[in-house]
Amino acid sequence: MTHLPYLHCLELPTPFPLGAVNAYLIEGDPLTLVDTGPRADSTRAALEAGLAAHGYRIEEVGRLIVTHHHVDHIGLAAEIVARSGTPLYTHAYNFAWLADYAAERDRQQPFYHRIWQDGGVPSEIVSAMKAANDRLPQWTANVIATAPLAEGDKVTLGSDVWQVYHTPGHAGGLICLWEPRSRTLLANDHFIRDISSNPVLEPSPLMNGPRPRRLVEYLHHMQRMAALDPVVALPGHGEPVTDVAGLVKNRLTFHKRRAQRLLDSLDGQALTLWELTQPLFPRLQRGMDFFLALSEVLGHLDVLEANGQACPRRDADHVRWVRRASAVGHANGHDDARA
Numbered sequence: 001m002t003h004l005p006y007l008h009c010l011e012l013p014t015p016f017p018l019g020a021v022n023a024y025l026i027e028g029d030p031l032t033l034v035d036t037g038p039r040a041d042s043t044r045a046a047l048e049a050g051l052a053a054h055g056y057r058i059e060e061v062g063r064l065i066v067t068h069h070h071v072d073h074i075g076l077a078a079e080i081v082a083r084s085g086t087p088l089y090t091h092a093y094n095f096a097w098l099a100d101y102a103a104e105r106d107r108q109q110p111f112y113h114r115i116w117q118d119g120g121v122p123s124e125i126v127s128a129m130k131a132a133n134d135r136l137p138q139w140t141a142n143v144i145a146t147a148p149l150a151e152g153d154k155v156t157l158g159s160d161v162w163q164v165y166h167t168p169g170h171a172g173g174l175i176c177l178w179e180p181r182s183r184t185l186l187a188n189d190h191f192i193r194d195i196s197s198n199p200v201l202e203p204s205p206l207m208n209g210p211r212p213r214r215l216v217e218y219l220h221h222m223q224r225m226a227a228l229d230p231v232v233a234l235p236g237h238g239e240p241v242t243d244v245a246g247l248v249k250n251r252l253t254f255h256k257r258r259a260q261r262l263l264d265s266l267d268g269q270a271l272t273l274w275e276l277t278q279p280l281f282p283r284l285q286r287g288m289d290f291f292l293a294l295s296e297v298l299g300h301l302d303v304l305e306a307n308g309q310a311c312p313r314r315d316a317d318h319v320r321w322v323r324r325a326s327a328v329g330h331a332n333g334h335d336d337a338r339a
């Protein structure tokens, strides 16, 4: 049980280095599950045991909500829907991922390919990232969402009315759920206590708009959720966050330092995304770790660009980042959201 008697955290093992994922069981009518864990035998068994500990079976789930499209949050959704007949709700951004994860990934490949090519990422690293990416669809199965959840929607969970917030950053379709009476935030991967949430690089949903600046968005929505002054944020991984303001302060400091370090390395030279990433993360081995590192560095470059401190310049082969002549002093982060 959490501090709300109807709300239970189900800690589910995953086959991923990140470890367990938290799903949330909400008693009441309908019986609600928030997030599912990946489609893995050990995860399914833990989910069944977790439900059974509260006297329920998967077949009794009457409403399923998934908070964003990552496989550790949606993987078992198709199976839960098939076994229980539950409606499935999520932000509309996630619909295509749920309907056909592999097809959506394939559709986005040219976007990533262009970024890696522009960024001077070596072909063996690109291959390693693609191999990691190719392994993801096995952890989920296709399912059609019933209806969208959007910013401002209200959902009765247990005995309270919860509000939906759309907080892109870690993922474009990420939603948080907020209960103002107990000041509880169901935060999934928006707030994680012991690791900083990666601003995962994504194209615009229709692939025809500007690339979303995920870290810029994340810093904004992190402060927007902190401004609600939650008593507790219940995360998608690890322990509850009881000092949200402190966590946000630490994250802002971390991102500001990282952005400043990149800005310093642009002193007198123009560098590609790869040339900026490698010195920061010299010992990576796994394809997925390269992807997350490149994603984060591009996020920091976006912050520097948004602050007018650096900008990308295209030459014949690559995009190189340069420090802007007017850039003096320190990276400002993006801490104006409270103003």
Ligand SMILES: [Zn+2]
Binding pocket: 068, 070, 170, 171, 189
């Ligand atoms: Zn995630």
